[in-house]
Amino acid sequence: MAPTVDYTATSDSAFTNSLEHAYFSSDKPTFFTNIGCPFAQRANLTLLEGNIPFHRVEIDLQNKPKWYNSEVNPRSKVPAFRDLGDEEILIESAILSEYLAEKYATSLIPATPKLRYLGRLLADVQSSAPPIYQLLKIKSDTPEGLAEENAVKAKLLASIKEFTAVLAQGSVEGPFFLGKNVTLPDLITIPILTRTVWLYEYFFGDKLVPDTPEFARFWTWFNALTERPSFKQSFPGVEKLAEGVIKRGFGYVRPGAEKKRQAAVPQAQPAAFAAA
Template identity: 25%
Template sequence: MSVKTWRTPMQLELISHALCPFVHRACIMLREKGVEYSRRDIDLDNKPEWFLALSPRGKVPVLVADGTPLFESAAIVEFLDETHPPPVIPTEPFARARGRAWVEVASDLLMAQYRVYMAATQADFEAAAKTATAALGRYDDALRKGDLAADEFKLVEVAAAPAMFRFALLADHAGWAFWPAGSQVEAWARRLASRPSVTSSVAEDFAEKFLKLLADKNSYMLKTRPTA
């Protein structure tokens, strides 16, 4: 069986939204690979027809690679890893399967996080915060057991970094921290949040736009300061 040799550089265009964490995930991989790409943001409340023709689920991100549209952030990340060395996804089957499984954990965490900052009432916020804190606890357990490495940046970290970036932002700008103080997951999350590929994958005014979105959505956590 012949091995496909990819022509590089590819012409890459990322269809995106400025605040989407799944777009952030794809951007991080592009930055890690050091490849050139263009980016086109769309209005998710008024999706253009040309975009809906590219995205079967009507969601961002979509990566148009040499004219071929690819959708879903996890698939885009794997495509970029397979076509732009060096790889960050393990080749050993057990390690690769576990890495892919942690991508799903990260996606669950992002959705739990979304419910936290979009909650408009105390009851909804507390329920969502409980779920997010439990999800962060699973990362803390994995770090303490050595199931996750504290000093790597591979598939698991690419997938989780957008959530950790937003958790750090919420802690620093709104006072809400969802990890235990001094925990391994806090140190891990802040390391991911400060990585150049993570910080450079969002606009300089990301925090301002993000907090404005929460205010516009009547977010409970912006109206109430956490108790000591």
């Protein structure tokens, strides 16, 4: 199946899609992505926050075009990026985002070695936490399953506590990691944390991270980033993500969650794109 290609800028109207080969724009960098992928969203946020023009090629991960492996990314994953004036394809979301900021949007890079260190620490804390999918798929209808579920929940919450402490080291007030301006560590960490927080609410019906003073800095950060146009534009909506999780057997809605969810969760994020 051909990838869906959307035109993120009007000047792409001359584009014609090729079923046989990968399309590379000749007047903008080409970004191969998928709206549901948190790793791709890191780079997508960096492109948007850095005001970097790009041509977007949406890859259907369930039905990847044949050329994707051979002509774009031999690892067969999104994101991938081809810069203008360079035939080489750049991969790996965190490294790619750093490249994009260094080349096109240096204001996104924390200003001092100490702040860059803290930013990398923030990203490390986030990526050392168990993936939310590990929790969602545990069958908790046996005492062992329930114990396992509780252990993973505790690990996730402990990691968010640690994350909150590093946020406060960056800036006590925020709202962003380093204060009033968004920087790369915000963009690298928010995609996976939104999956963790919102999918937890969706599948369990209650909150992983309580609304208490202990987590106030976390919520300030989380709300400030998810309200930005860049986030809304690069996120498919919680329902779409949850649908994908259920369809692929990565998790199931816990009994009673739906009722609790309707009371506890104000609204899922609006879908940014029709197709996820």
